[in-house]
Amino acid sequence: INRLEEHQQGQIIVDGVELTNDLKNIDTIRREVGMCFQHFNLFPHLTILENCVLAPMWVRKEPRKVAEERAMHYLERVKIPEQANKYPGQLSGGQQQRVAIARSLCMEPKIMLFDEPTSALDPEMIKEVLDTMVQLAEEGMTMLCVTHEMGFAKTVADRVIFMADGQIVEENEPHAFFNNPQEHRTQEFLSQIIGH
Numbered sequence: 001i002n003r004l005e006e007h008q009q010g011q012i013i014v015d016g017v018e019l020t021n022d023l024k025n026i027d028t029i030r031r032e033v034g035m036c037f038q039h040f041n042l043f044p045h046l047t048i049l050e051n052c053v054l055a056p057m058w059v060r061k062e063p064r065k066v067a068e069e070r071a072m073h074y075l076e077r078v079k080i081p082e083q084a085n086k087y088p089g090q091l092s093g094g095q096q097q098r099v100a101i102a103r104s105l106c107m108e109p110k111i112m113l114f115d116e117p118t119s120a121l122d123p124e125m126i127k128e129v130l131d132t133m134v135q136l137a138e139e140g141m142t143m144l145c146v147t148h149e150m151g152f153a154k155t156v157a158d159r160v161i162f163m164a165d166g167q168i169v170e171e172n173e174p175h176a177f178f179n180n181p182q183e184h185r186t187q188e189f190l191s192q193i194i195g196h
Contacts, residue, residue, distance in 0.1 A: 001113060001144065002026075002033045015110055031059065034104030035113040039120050040096045042088040042103070048075065049084040052103045059107070067106070074102040078132050094125030098132055112136065114145040150193050154178050162186050 001012060003019055003026045012019040014029045042051050052071035056062045062070075075081040078098040080091075088096055097117055104112060114133070118126040130152050137143060137156045147153055153160055153174065160177040162170045162185075170177065170186045181187045 001111075002030050002035060004035075031107070032110045033113060034107055034109035034111070036097070036100045036104055036115070036117050038116045040088070040093075040100045042096060042099060044088050047085050047087055048080075048091070048099050051088070051099060052106045055103070056106050070108075071102070071106050074105045075099070077105070077135075078102045079128075092125055093121045094128045097121065097125075097129045101129075101132055101136075111142045111144065114143060114147070116146055116148070118147070118149055148193070150178075150190075162189065164189070 001014060001019070007019070015032060017025050017028050019025060019029055042048075043054070046054070049068060049071055052075065053064065053067035056067040056070065057064060072081055072084065075084055078101055080095055080098055080102075083091055083095060083099070088099065091099065097120075101112075101117075117133070118129050121129065126149070130149065133143065133145070133152070134156055143156075145153070145157075157174045160172060160174050161168055162177070162181075162183075164185050170181060170183045172182075177186070178190065181190055
């Protein structure tokens with residue numbers, strides 16, 4: 001969706017801009033699409049605040065003061081403003097993932113992409129990250145989330161797409177997807193995951 005990988009067929013259109021080989025279009029889309037990876041990808045040699053201001057200062061040419069004010073706003077939103085002057089290695093996994101979310105939000109994206117945001121976390125840290133994402137959803141953030149956290153998907157999603165072997169198997173709104181799956185493969189998955 002943000003051209004980290006090229007698609008082989010079909011079209012990807014993000015907010016009216018088609019993703020092609022056109023570098024200008026790629027840059028336009030990347031400015032509007034935030035991404036949180038499985039393993040945080042924070043810069044270990046930079047403080048939390050420095051991690052958050054880097055992109056706005058380099059990409060959007062914002063003055064440091066403006067970037068820092070916005071960074072603190074988003075660190076407060078993810079409930080860790082007191083960690084601003086620490087380094088990533090001094091934080092728990094859940095805190096690091098919330099920093100990664102705040103860092104992406106500092107670019108004020110229209111869409112957030114999440115790649116298994118809780119898979120690298122201990123079970124007790126998963127809730128703090130999911131709570132942050134639930135709050136974003138409630139505030140109207142458009143999010144595309146690859147996840148195995150079915151409870152989270154059921155609570156937050158407007159649309160569920162189930163994929164297996166690189167193909168879309170089933171697509172529906174959450175209530176129908178979880179309570180009345182149509183495809184055998186979906187039924188099999190849900191029975192294994194949540195005893196459906």
